[in-house]
Amino acid sequence: MFARMREIEVVRRFLTGTVSGVVIDILFSFIYLAALFSISPSLTLIIIILLPSQMAAMAVVGPFLRHRLKQSFVANSAHQSRLIETFRNVETVKAQAGEHRYVRRLDATMAASLALSFKITRLHVVNGLIRDAFSNAFDIMILFFGAMLVLENSITLGQLVAFHLLAGHVSGPILGLASLWEHWQGIQVSRMRLGDVLNAASENEAGKQTLSLMKPAVLRMEAVSFGYSADRQVIHKLSLMVCPGQPTVIVGRSGFGKSTVAKVLAGLYPPDAGSVLIDDQPMTNFSPGSVRAAICYLPQEPALFSGTIRENLLLANENATEDEIERALENSASVDIIKRLPEGLDTQIGEHGSSLSGGQRQRLALARLLLCNPNVLIVDEPTSALDEVSASIVTHTLMRLAQSRAVAIITHRPDVFGPDARILDLEQLQGQK
Structure with a gap:
C-alpha cells in the first residue's frame, strides 16, 4: 500500500517538471522549424524525415521498458515488505539464532530487485544509444548535404552555419522526447498502481442511514x-x-x-x-x-x-x-x-x-x-x-x-x-x- 502511495510523487514530478518543460520546447521547435524552412526547404526535409524515424525507434523500446518497470515495482515492494517484517521482529530473529537464515531471505529479494534494476538500466542505455545515434545522424547529414548545397551556391556558408545552429534547437527538444518517453513508461506503471488504490470500492456509500440506538441493542x-x-x-x-x-x-x-x-x-x-x-x-x-x-x-x-x-x-x-x-x-x-x-x-x-x-x-x-x-x-x-x-x-x-x-x-x-x-x-x- 505504501509503495503504491509513493507513486503519487512520481506522477507529480512528471506533470509539474518533465512535461511542462518538454511541451514548451516542442512549441518553440515549430517556430525554429519555420525559420529552417525559410533558409533551405531541402535540408529541412531531412530533419522532418529523421524525427519520425527516431520516435519510431524509441517506441520499440517502450513496451520492454514498461514490462521491466512493472516487474521491478513488484520486486521492490516484496523486498521492502520483507525488510520491514524482519526488523520489526528482530527480537524473534535473535532469539532463534537465525540471523544468517533471515539474511539469506533478504538477499534473495534484494538480488531479484537488483537484477531487474540492472535490466532496466540496460534498456535506458539502449534508449540513450538510439538518441545519440540520431543526434549524430542529424549533424552528419546536415553538414554533408549542406556542404553540397554551398558548393552548388544554393545557400551561403553563413546560412549553413545558421541552419546547423537552429537545427539543434529543433532536434534538441525532439531528442528530449526520448527522456520523456522513458519517464512516460514509468508513469504508466505508477498510474496502474495508484489505480489499484483509487479504484477500490469505498465502504462509505451515499444515502445510507445513520445508526442511532436509544436502547440496548441485540x-x-x-x-x-x-x-x-x-x-x-x-x-x-x-x-x-x-x-x-x-x-x-x-x-x-x-x-x-x-x-x-x-x-x-x-x-x-x-x-x-x-x-x-x-x-x-x-x-x-x-x-x-x-x-x-x-x-x-x-x-x-x-x-x-x-x-x-x-x-x-x-x-x-x-x-x-x-x-x-x-x-x-x-x-x-x-x-x-x-x-x-x-x-x-x-x-x-x-x-x-x-x-x-x-x-x-x-x-x-x-x-x-x-x-x-x-x-x-x-x-x-x-x-x-x-x-x-x-x-x-x-x-x-x-x-x-x-x-x-x-x-x-x-x-x-x-x-x-x-x-x-x-x-x-x-x-x-x-x-x-
Missing part, C-alpha cells in the same frame, strides 16, 4: 458465511445472537474462526452470505461509521500508538473528562500501571506502545474502549495476557457491562466468567467441518 448473525478467499470459508452458515443481560462467551478450538466471527459481528468484514442484524435491521443499511460508533471491538492484539497514554485514551473520546478516564482505568485494572509511571498519563509509550508489556497494552486498550461507552461491546481474548488479579477485575467489569448492553467475549477460558455467562461453542454451532 446483535444477531443469520446464516452468515465468510472466507478470506473464495476457496476457503472460515465461517459457514453461522447463526447466533448477542443480547443484553448476560455476556455471550464464544469458545472453540484455535483456528476455528472465533476472531473472524468477532470482526464480522463488529462490521469490519462484510459477510459473503447471510446477514448481520442489529435490532432486526441489516447492518448494511447503516453507514459504517455510525455502526462502529455503536459497536466497539477490542482485537486479540490491541494496538497502541506513539505518544502519551493520555493521547491514546483520548483517541476513543476526545471530550472525556478526568473522572471518566479514571473510571475507565479502574474498570480495566490499569490504575496500578499509571501509578508506577513517574509521569502518569503523560508518559511517552513509544511506537506501538513498545515501552509497555503485553498485559499493560491490553489493559490500556480496554480502558480506551470503555471510554467509547459503546452500545455493543465485542472483545477478543481480553484476559489472555493478564495476571489473575487483573483478569478478575476485567472479568467483573465485562460481567457488569453485560447487564446493560450486549457483550460478546471471545475466549479460551470460559470458566472465569462463571455460570451466569451464556456459552456458545462455535464448533457446535457450525457443525463439524
Whole structure:
C-alpha cells in the first residue's frame, strides 16, 4: 500500500517538471522549424524525415521498458515488505539464532530487485544509444548535404552555419522526447498502481442511514458465511445472537474462526452470505461509521500508538473528562500501571506502545474502549495476557457491562466468567467441518 502511495510523487514530478518543460520546447521547435524552412526547404526535409524515424525507434523500446518497470515495482515492494517484517521482529530473529537464515531471505529479494534494476538500466542505455545515434545522424547529414548545397551556391556558408545552429534547437527538444518517453513508461506503471488504490470500492456509500440506538441493542448473525478467499470459508452458515443481560462467551478450538466471527459481528468484514442484524435491521443499511460508533471491538492484539497514554485514551473520546478516564482505568485494572509511571498519563509509550508489556497494552486498550461507552461491546481474548488479579477485575467489569448492553467475549477460558455467562461453542454451532 505504501509503495503504491509513493507513486503519487512520481506522477507529480512528471506533470509539474518533465512535461511542462518538454511541451514548451516542442512549441518553440515549430517556430525554429519555420525559420529552417525559410533558409533551405531541402535540408529541412531531412530533419522532418529523421524525427519520425527516431520516435519510431524509441517506441520499440517502450513496451520492454514498461514490462521491466512493472516487474521491478513488484520486486521492490516484496523486498521492502520483507525488510520491514524482519526488523520489526528482530527480537524473534535473535532469539532463534537465525540471523544468517533471515539474511539469506533478504538477499534473495534484494538480488531479484537488483537484477531487474540492472535490466532496466540496460534498456535506458539502449534508449540513450538510439538518441545519440540520431543526434549524430542529424549533424552528419546536415553538414554533408549542406556542404553540397554551398558548393552548388544554393545557400551561403553563413546560412549553413545558421541552419546547423537552429537545427539543434529543433532536434534538441525532439531528442528530449526520448527522456520523456522513458519517464512516460514509468508513469504508466505508477498510474496502474495508484489505480489499484483509487479504484477500490469505498465502504462509505451515499444515502445510507445513520445508526442511532436509544436502547440496548441485540446483535444477531443469520446464516452468515465468510472466507478470506473464495476457496476457503472460515465461517459457514453461522447463526447466533448477542443480547443484553448476560455476556455471550464464544469458545472453540484455535483456528476455528472465533476472531473472524468477532470482526464480522463488529462490521469490519462484510459477510459473503447471510446477514448481520442489529435490532432486526441489516447492518448494511447503516453507514459504517455510525455502526462502529455503536459497536466497539477490542482485537486479540490491541494496538497502541506513539505518544502519551493520555493521547491514546483520548483517541476513543476526545471530550472525556478526568473522572471518566479514571473510571475507565479502574474498570480495566490499569490504575496500578499509571501509578508506577513517574509521569502518569503523560508518559511517552513509544511506537506501538513498545515501552509497555503485553498485559499493560491490553489493559490500556480496554480502558480506551470503555471510554467509547459503546452500545455493543465485542472483545477478543481480553484476559489472555493478564495476571489473575487483573483478569478478575476485567472479568467483573465485562460481567457488569453485560447487564446493560450486549457483550460478546471471545475466549479460551470460559470458566472465569462463571455460570451466569451464556456459552456458545462455535464448533457446535457450525457443525463439524
